Amino acid sequence: MLDARHANSTECQRTISVLRRLPSFDEALARLLFLVEYRRPCGVVMGLGGTGKSALMEAVRQELATDACTPIPVDLRTTLSNSVPWSIATGMGLSPASHAAVESIWLSIEDRAEGAASAGTSYVPLFDHIEQADADTLAIVARCCHLFARTQGTVLLSGRPPLPQELTTLVRSLCDLRIELPPWNAAETAYFIMQRQEEDAIVQYGESAVAAIHEHSKGRLRDVQQLCRMTTFAAEAQGIETIDAELIDSIASEIWRPVTQPHEVPAIAPTSLELATFSQ
Numbered sequence: 001m002l003d004a005r006h007a008n009s010t011e012c013q014r015t016i017s018v019l020r021r022l023p024s025f026d027e028a029l030a031r032l033l034f035l036v037e038y039r040r041p042c043g044v045v046m047g048l049g050g051t052g053k054s055a056l057m058e059a060v061r062q063e064l065a066t067d068a069c070t071p072i073p074v075d076l077r078t079t080l081s082n083s084v085p086w087s088i089a090t091g092m093g094l095s096p097a098s099h100a101a102v103e104s105i106w107l108s109i110e111d112r113a114e115g116a117a118s119a120g121t122s123y124v125p126l127f128d129h130i131e132q133a134d135a136d137t138l139a140i141v142a143r144c145c146h147l148f149a150r151t152q153g154t155v156l157l158s159g160r161p162p163l164p165q166e167l168t169t170l171v172r173s174l175c176d177l178r179i180e181l182p183p184w185n186a187a188e189t190a191y192f193i194m195q196r197q198e199e200d201a202i203v204q205y206g207e208s209a210v211a212a213i214h215e216h217s218k219g220r221l222r223d224v225q226q227l228c229r230m231t232t233f234a235a236e237a238q239g240i241e242t243i244d245a246e247l248i249d250s251i252a253s254e255i256w257r258p259v260t261q262p263h264e265v266p267a268i269a270p271t272s273l274e275l276a277t278f279s280q
Helices: 002-019 023-037 053-064 081-091 102-119 135-150 165-174 186-200 207-217 221-238 245-254
Strands: 042-046 069-075 122-128 155-159 175-180
Touching (some): 023 053, 053 069, 081 102, 081 122, 081 135, 102 122, 122 135, 186 221
Parallel strands (some): 122 155
16 A cells, blocks of 8 residues: 555656656646735636546645645545635644644634745635635635635636636635646647656657557647656557557557546536636
8 A cells, every 4th residue: 555655656756757748738727826925815716527637736735845835635526515714724734632622713714824924925825726625615714715826825726617606706805826727738748758757767758659559649748748758668568669650549449438428518608707817
């Protein structure tokens, strides 16, 4: 189990290292860090499944983790609404008792955030997978955003579109930056694969293979990674030194399942809020 977690952590680090060489990813990271540096209330990262939102949030977490700043990642896939205040408080170094009243925890969070602002330090909650949160959890996320806005702090939100209705009013009033992470174009997919290939140096991807990976993955990071892993394994097993489109097509048609299925893509048009350009 420990080896598996270590392998996943190493893979994540390698992926982020390569992603940071992509101008679009590095620019998104820089804008989020700018938001935190200037204590703007809220930033939002949206994108379809597999487009790199969680990787971007992890890169933000790594950059913020300094003596002057403490990022507090909260994965809403696994965090229940009634445990969100405890997660924030614990991330701030508080130790709320299991039987503590929720309102007292919120007061402690606000006191700690105000103290940090006075001392020139900060805490930054990072809420990922907001699309999987229920209405009660989203109400608590909204409360956290308003609290940190009052204490000159920043909260970052990340998830799949469309933006949950429960957060639209909050985003209109507090959000200074919205980043849309679209799928990669063919050149970005090729760049990512070539960078990974330089690090691995196990097998080579021909031009036709790179084009086939982009076609099947639709430029989604997680799908690109899956196809690369599966085809590299197949090529090694068969003694193939250079991967071509035929092998990619074979893997994609027989054993590969893309991350984002058609039913997961929003069928409705973006709202005017989602199309808005927020001040930066």
